[in-house]
Amino acid sequence: MPQGFKDIPRVVWLLAAGVFVNAVVSFTFVFVFLYLTGPRGLSASEAGLVSGIGGVGLVAGNFTGGWYGDRFGHRRVLLAASLLGGTVLAALPLLPLALLVAALPAAQYTSGVIRAANSALVAVTVPEGARRPAFALVRCAANGGFTLGPPLGALIATGVSYGWLFVADGAGTLLLALWTARVVPARGAGAAAKAPAGGGRGILAELRDRPALLVLLGAILVTDLVYRQQYSTFPVFLTDHGLDARTFGFVLALNGAVILLLELPAAVALRSRPALPVIGTGMLLVGAAYGALLLGAGAGTAVVMMVLLSLGEILYKTTATAYVADAAPEHAVGRFQSLYAGVSVSGVVLGPTLGGTLYSGAPGLLWPLCAVLAAGAGGAVLWAAARPRRHAVRPAHETGSHPRAVAG
Missing domain, CATH: 1.20.1250.20 (MFS general substrate transporter like domains)
Incomplete structure (x- = not known):
């Protein structure tokens, strides 16, 4: 194994495995527009508005996830966001349209929090100077999952129903929570950051x-x-x-x-x-x-x-x-x-x-x-x-x- 890979801690390899599995079933963002204009009966402009609001939720989650982690611990935030996001995603097909319009941005928000918390976990687990291969490993795991996900999602959408896309995505996010709880220690890397003496700048x-x-x-x-x-x-x-x-x-x-x-x-x-x-x-x-x-x-x-x-x-x-x-x-x-x-x-x-x-x-x-x-x-x-x-x-x-x- 090349030296750069040997420097990656075992917990990061395990996190990358969880990211890969979750990415395989994270296909709702690819098909959400078709779902809204198809089974949900929205016009293209209405679906575009809902999708755009969901994108705002994603960006907001990325901006805030690390702030939560510094205060409460990155592992704890990743677990909470995964549990909440997975539950909301799995329930989306059952929600009336008015609730779905509110729930979809919430699910996207938790997705952004998960992404930021996962990056922070890698950052605090890997020593300074050795982080590039570690982040590359996690990115490759995500890209590998996304490569497999859309064709699988298309089979589910056309062979079963669009609703099952959300159920599978939610189940994958919940699985990520369980996997993280198992492979990331409760103390140490995922703990809340301690401000230096004087409260920090x-x-x-x-x-x-x-x-x-x-x-x-x-x-x-x-x-x-x-x-x-x-x-x-x-x-x-x-x-x-x-x-x-x-x-x-x-x-x-x-x-x-x-x-x-x-x-x-x-x-x-x-x-x-x-x-x-x-x-x-x-x-x-x-x-x-x-x-x-x-x-x-x-x-x-x-x-x-x-x-x-x-x-x-x-x-x-x-x-x-x-x-x-x-x-x-x-x-x-x-x-x-x-x-x-x-x-x-x-x-x-x-x-x-x-x-x-x-x-x-x-x-x-x-x-x-x-x-x-x-x-x-x-x-x-x-x-x-x-x-x-x-x-x-x-x-x-x-x-x-x-x-x-x-x-x-």
Whole structure:
């Protein structure tokens, strides 16, 4: 086993196994629009509104999950959110429409809390400097599950009913709660953070002391807005140029294949490289991916676009997650992870709205703007990496460098 994998604690491998199983049955977000417009009889605009509110719930859950964890313990928050979310998901098909409209955002909110709490658990379990392979492992487990999930969900929806999708998703989330309770110790990694003497500094003060991190969070916000176009305006672009849904399905599958094949080896190979240049390079590749669409709208161009996008995702997402964890003060690991988690899914809400509006009004401007925005975000991160450090505290945060021994 490569050295980078040996540094990953056993509990993270077990958490990744739970994430994989849960991801396999987390297919309701793929089919919720069809469910609302089909069995529930909503119009497309009504379904879009409900789905959009659910996306707001997802983002809000990501922003707040780590805050709860710092106060009550990340393990405890993950368990509570999984139990609540699983119960709500399983009950959704039985709810009248008025209650469903309220319950769906609540389920999405708990999903966001679960994501943030899970990231925080990994961050507090793995020593600083060894986190990139650990986060890459969990991401690969999630991506592997999502690769299997949609085809399985389609079989359930067409062969049984859409209602059973929610039951299966809820059962998987409840199973995640039971699995987490079994594999994560009640004390230690999942415990609430202890503020240092004097009560600890406020989160804003901690962020002001980390200007490179502030640049990174802004760049992640911009890049995610661009990145999410692959799920909204990109398939419309392909359809408008005579390519059917099979092409879109193929390039999405290609995205999953590239990530599953290369993300873990890349995380191990680059684990001793300074984090910010790796992240900035990944964002530049995201910009290049959308710039490739200026060459035309054929299947070959779509493949090139998706390969570049996947490589960029591999470089920036895992590395940024680990960088934020390494930059966090001990009493605020969960809050820092929540900031990153919320920013990193903001495109779920902003992407379709802003991208769709621009594509409808001036379709020729969308891809050049996406390329410029992502490249600009990458350039900002590279600039932050090259700036002299004003704060010499904990220099390993800037490098994500070699693992260090941890007592116990």
